[in-house]
Amino acid sequence: MRTHESTRKLARRIELGTATIRSATVSFRSGRWFVSFSVKIDRDDPPPQQPDSAVGVDLGIKSLAVLSTGEVVPNPRRLELAQRELRRLQRQASRRTGPDKRTKQKPSKRWRKTQARIAKLHAEIANARRDGLHKLSTRLVAEHGAVVLEDLNVRGMMSNRRLARHVAGVGMGELRRQVEYTAAWRGVHTHVASRWYPSSKTCSGCGVVKTKLRLSERVYQCEHCGMVLDRDLNAARNLTALVERDTSSASCVVRLNEPAGNPRKPTPGGNGYRHGKAHAGQRQRSNAPTR
Ligand SMILES: [Zn+2]
Incomplete structure (x- = not known):
């Protein structure tokens, strides 16, 4: 998977065996895609x-x-x-x-x-x-x-x-x-x-x-x-x-x-008008491949 930010540090630690990935969570927050790894690390x-x-x-x-x-x-x-x-x-x-x-x-x-x-x-x-x-x-x-x-x-x-x-x-x-x-x-x-x-x-x-x-x-x-x-x-x-x-x-x-668990899902803020609008945009973009 291609990411916008470098994962080089993490990749090197995994090669060296000083880190292990436990899980990965993909989320979409305010117009951007995120992937977060839960990592056990020395x-x-x-x-x-x-x-x-x-x-x-x-x-x-x-x-x-x-x-x-x-x-x-x-x-x-x-x-x-x-x-x-x-x-x-x-x-x-x-x-x-x-x-x-x-x-x-x-x-x-x-x-x-x-x-x-x-x-x-x-x-x-x-x-x-x-x-x-x-x-x-x-x-x-x-x-x-x-x-x-x-x-x-x-x-x-x-x-x-x-x-x-x-x-x-x-x-x-x-x-x-x-x-x-x-x-x-x-x-x-x-x-x-x-x-x-x-x-x-x-x-x-x-x-x-x-x-x-x-x-x-x-x-x-x-x-x-x-x-x-x-x-x-x-x-x-x-x-x-x-x-x-x-x-x-x-x-x-x-x-x-202490790990706070998975990040909280964003609550649709503001009034209903903006809400509806934002969702239309999100649905379109969610088909785009992850950067
Ligand atoms: Zn004084």
Whole structure:
């Protein structure tokens, strides 16, 4: 079978006898075919380059993340482009005739067309973001002996209407999942800060905690010691301090990756109109051979 992405690494491991394929699942998700293998594998990942260092990660809104080392990890370029295109399509949809329950207005063909494009783009954005997070988590675990993340209230954030916070929160859940299983392979500690730990409000210089910090304040200014620091960098440094203060305590959480079974089937989202449209497209494409 020909695949779009290389299976060379897996093929070589099977030739060498360090991996055996248990099963394969073929699925179709938002316009693409996937094959996933369940593999039994002997991993021997090298330990992190700097086993004694800890890194704090604060997921950003403008950038993908800010690390306590001062590094700002930019968003993948594909993500930025897709987000701009999404805004354009949403403007376009608002100019077209959508459904209205009160007036029994049926959506126009052109409205449905735009909705289908929006749905496709949403999937692309999620893919680009996940890819960026995968690259970040791999690098964090390869370099540092401890990774500190925030336990963000992802569900609480979902109800927040502000898209940017929502996206950052969802990313944190995904990053945590990725870091936890890759960290276990290399013996790296993962520390998840309590959801109530005031990482943004605390001064990373003197430890004074502010009572209030608006989301619009992008720079942290300490009235106590006069420190001025980028907000996200200040938060990332506070997170790092959590493990540097007590590396001996049993607060480090290392969980082994447990296979979550087969990936959940995508639920047909949105309203019934888009649903019907998408299915017509899927049926056509499902006759095409797997790439
Ligand atoms: Zn201070």
